[in-house]
Amino acid sequence: MDKRVEKNMEYTLKIDGMGYQGEGIGKINGFTVFVSGALQGEKVTMKVVKVNKNFAFGKLLHIIESSPERVNPPCPIYRRCGGCQLQHMSYRAQLDFKKNRVKDCLERIGKFQVIESGEGSRSADSKFRNISSEKNLEGSSGNILNSRTISTEGTLKLYDTIGMKNPYRYRNKVQLPVGRFNSRLKIGFYASRSHDIIDMDSCLIQDESADETVKFIREWIEKYSIPVYDEKTGRGIIRHIMLRKAFTTGEIMVVIVTSGAELPARDEFIKILTGNIPHIVSIIQNINGSKTNVVLGQKSVTLWGKDSISDYIDNFKFNISPLSFFQVNPIQTRILYHKALEYAGLTGNEIVFDAYCGTGTISLFLSQKAKKVYGVEIIEAAVKNARINAAENNIHNVEFITGKSEEVIPRLIEQGTRADAVVVDPPRKGCAAALLHSIADMSPRTIVYVSCDPATLARDLAVLRDLGYAAEKVQPVDMFPQTSHTECIVELCQNR
Secondary structure: OOOOOOOOOEEEEEEEEEOOOOOEEEEEOOEEEEEEOOOOOOEEEEEEEEEOOOEEEEEEEEEEEOOOOEOOOOOOOOOOEOOOOOOOEOHHHHHHHHHHHHHHHHHHOOOOEEEEEOOOOOHHHOOOOOHHHHHHHHOOHHHHHOOOOOOOOOEEEEEOOEOOOOOOOOEOEEEEEEEEEOOEEEEEEEEOOOOOEEEOOOOOOEOHHHHHHHHHHHHHHHHOOOOEOOOOOOOOOEEEEEEEEOOOOOOEEEEEEEOOOOOOOHHHHHHHHHHHOOOEEEEEEEEOOOOOOOOOOOEEEEEEEOOOEEEEEOOEEEEEOOOOOOOOOHHHHHHHHHHHHHHHOOOOOOEEEEEOOOOOHHHHHHHOOOOEEEEEEOOHHHHHHHHHHHHHOOOOOEEEEEOOHHHHHHHHHHOOOOOOEEEEOOOOOOOOHHHHHHHHHHOOOEEEEEEOOHHHHHHHHHHHHHOOEEEEEEEEEOOOOOOOOOEEEEEEEEOO
16 A cells, blocks of 8 residues: 555655644645644654554654744743643744634634734634544544635624733643652653653743642652552552632642542641741642542542632632632633623623533623623532622622523523523533524524634534524633633624
């Protein structure tokens, strides 16, 4: 069989596109190759490390011609760590990259005609591919890679990505696996596409207090010979370290995740942290005895201090427990939530549904200008937190309901409760089709869609278009600088 690309062979190629994870894309004899670390416009040499039926993956060896958008990554372990994907790209280019990704999904998956708004966009020349997500959305990945045909059935306005003044040190939460390799203690992020822990002293996208805290936990583990967890054998005690910091109050929570109830040198652990970490108010042991990739177990024990920390977004106070969902970038979260309030267009007389409401953060923002907000969330613990947050902020026009949005909202409609505006903030897989149909049947004036995945967003917007709703504005917000993740918010109105 004649192979156009062979594994372990070295090739020179021109990078003429970018993948959704920040990989450069080139072709060898018409065969598509993804090369991590390469940028569009560059000429590189690379080694093929994996060959699939329709595409291959290559390891970057040498840059022959460099892109003007290439920068020197400030993190010394960036090439090995899987936490960031875009540090080798200028921040201006990162923002364009994320806007382009949204544009490509809207055009190719949603079949929209995109009108760009804002200066400095270079999206017209960029090509993006996401094999895993698009395979589920459009069928064969081979057809996707070789097709640029776009039949447009709607127009919408896409704005430039809203970036950060300082795109580093923005995370208020970090989860780090703990392990050993050849007797050496390792605490850090996993390498890309593996469970190999890349040991680190500092992470440039998390708050500095996390670096300092990890240093003292590392010393405690070594000094008292605390057994760390081995994924293969299931033996050992310390599995993960989770740290949360409230940016407005400065309060710090440390969570040590263990495989069982035992925690050797517990008093020493508390003494080391409280004696060295300013503003620490909560030390918690989370117990996760399952053989799973899920970081946290369901049982948490407060070893010292409070059960939660408090943070604010504008004037709203939120209590954050170990299992609570709270956006990891508080600066950009404020921008996102104000945009949701703007797009909802509330005057004070509206009924609003907030689907997939989590701990009720968006619901509380909407309550400022709504007559009544109904928040729906499947996770009971999140609903409990949402109710506590509402009471803490003295908000009485919000009701939180536990259940699947696609089941609860139709039931509310059948009982005679109908919304003037609906906000959806679904997980990466997007909205359930049944929910989209129920929302459209109710005929709200406005739908606001908050998305963490442009591919499923484009699919759902196309469904809503067919149900009578036009997506008018799409605003990307850079919630995760230095990474390939893209968040955006969309305003939809009834077709007039």
